[in-house]
Amino acid sequence: MKQILALLVLVSVFWITGCSNVYSQEDGYRMAIINQGFPVPKEAYEVKAEDCIGEISKSAKYKLKGIGDADGNPPDHYLRTIEDWGWTEMVEDRRGSIHFYEKQGKIMSLNIKENVFDVFEMTSAKES
Known part of the structure; x- marks a missing residue:
């Protein structure tokens, strides 16, 4: 019985540490849900996105610890x-x-904040 309990505790610890969702360039990237050609970190998980208004045609919101600092600066990688x-x-x-x-006529917007970021596909070029 003690062995089973110890095994369950060990598995729980591995599961919790493996699902910590912290930015790491070694984990790699995957395609954004709103645009198959735009990368997002693999460990990022989706949360409820903002409503699309104005020049925004699609949006996705992700949470990921360490993706941006307090000033919204993303990792250089x-x-x-x-x-x-x-x-x-x-x-x-x-x-x-x-x-x-911009890529092949598509405009994407990336809004980085501390531990959260938004990806928007724009309907047209951003006005300066």
Whole structure:
């Protein structure tokens, strides 16, 4: 009986530590649910997205510890990965923690906050 209890405790510890959802560049990236060509960290999990208004046609919201600092600065590796996937940042349109990317006529917006981020597919190019 003690062995079974010890095994259950051990499995629980592994399960809890394995599901911690913390940003790590080693974990890799997957496709965003709203755009198959835009990367999001594999460990990020979806939460209820914002309603789409104005120039936003689709939105997805993710939680992930360590994705952004208090000022909304994302990890450099994530930004490089977005560019590695073929997206070009529209630097002139950046608004604080909100980054805009373009690829083959599609515009994506990435809004990073501490431990949460939003990905938006825009209906048209962002006005400066």
